[in-house]
Amino acid sequence: MHRLASKAIERFVSDAYGDEVWSEIADQALPGEGAFEPMILDDPWITDAILDAAEAKLGKPRELILEDLGGYLVSHHRSEPLRRLLRFGGTDFRGFLWSLEDLPDRLRLAFSPINVPALELHEFGGREMMILVEARYPGTGFVLTGLLRGLADDYGALATIEHRGNFRGFGRVTVAIHDPKFAEGRPFDLARPAATS
């Protein structure tokens, strides 16, 4: 999972801030490594080192960087495959949220060695729900927050989504759907457009 996280950060920083910014961060995080291959290097400290360097370079706290990363993962055309996989979860945003608890198993079905944090969805009868996400890495909840905001837009739902801090090893994210059909949202065809790869 760490290598995926590092890779995701690489993509995000390169696409959002440019390759130059990314190579400065990579040099800072892993001085003297030469070519940086996030798909191979798989140590938790590497992800941390990258985030430290990114905080310094981008002048933002890592919580914000991780939220932006979550949003990037479902909105940028380069991560279209991930957006599509998530949209398989349901026909509307609420259906998608219901499918969240299946997500780790779904991902394991597809990429067997992957270790996805466990997710739990709690509904309290009102408009608001709470998602608990296993946060062995403390930033997990922030990535999920950004990702859910991106998906709410994708489905065209009007929702407020907030990170409420970590508690006993779980990140807590609240979701309140105000209008599930607020906007048109982005189209999703079950059949993948031929051009996407």
Next chain:
Amino acid sequence: MGNAGISLGQGSLARLLPMHAVIGADGNLIQAGPTLERIAPGCAGRPFFERFDIRRPCRIDSIEALRRFAPLDLRVRLTGPAPLDLRGVAVLIEGGSRALLNLSFGVHIREAVSKNALSLDDFAATDLAVEMLYLIEAKDAAMAENNRLIQRLEAARSDAEALSATDPLTGLPNRRALESDMKQLVELSQPFAVMAIDLDFFKEVNDTHGHSAGDAVLVETAGRLTAHLDTGDILARIGGDEFLAIVRGDQSEARLDRLARAMIDTLKRPYAVDDIRCRIAASIGISQTDGGGDDTADDLVALADAALYDQSGRDAAVSRSARAPLLDRLSLRSPLLEKLMLQRPSPSPDPSLCSLPPPSPMPTSISWSVKRGGVTMMLYSSVVSRPALKRG
């Protein structure tokens, strides 16, 4: 048991089995599920066998035949403008007067979804088709990412190869490594000799027996040559069939002469590659420095090469013009050499400059050498009678 049946409304059936078809006693499709209606618009109310072709387990083209065989598993082809192969199950209902078919896309799910613009709602929640599509997409995404990784690794590998110091076939140092070692020796004013070793008839081995045989010969050549060198000496493969040896220390001419002859002899021994026996020969050119001159590493290699190429025709009467470009190049560095190169090993060589070994039975080698100042130049060549290749 037979009358413990249930009845289902059309809506419930549509929800449970969105790809069902009910075929009436007259063979007409009297009821189609919403997804079936989507992939075969207008099929309801028309004769079932007009659009659907039951191909397996046997050709069934009438309701009578279907009644005779049901219940059974089917392979069905939807005919028409967008043909599609489907899997299905047929059972009899309503006392056997009608047939109920449930169809699915099977392995053609991806094609079906894209041809008919199906959505999540077109599948029953129990249908694994959506999970199947999910897996297909996940697999494609993972493979695309893997391919990108492989491309990056391949680029890194070829960069590393360019920077590497080893010839991957023989495991010997390559030209790059050798040059850096030689530069170091020159900087330290160490005496050493450079032997340029060129295999003869190697191309014929490759052409006759293939590249894997050629590779095996090169590997064995590396071993045979190494056996004649001391620990501090260096043997490198610098090209296809070109080797270069650095013999360290202030070697006597006699010792280098013996070494070159021993190397040539060892390479002339037949090679056994699988069940093939083949022979090659070798030419060796030598240059030597006592560490005192100001020849660079490049000069020493050029001198050894000059010694080598001068005899590459294995003909003592190499024409002057053919040698001219080489002389032009070398004369800039070594006036001595120019003099030497113009001294032909002739039928009556000047004994102070050149010495030819006494005639001996074929195959044999010829050599000549000169020593003045810091550089000695010697040329050796094995002379073998063609054909050099024999099948063993």
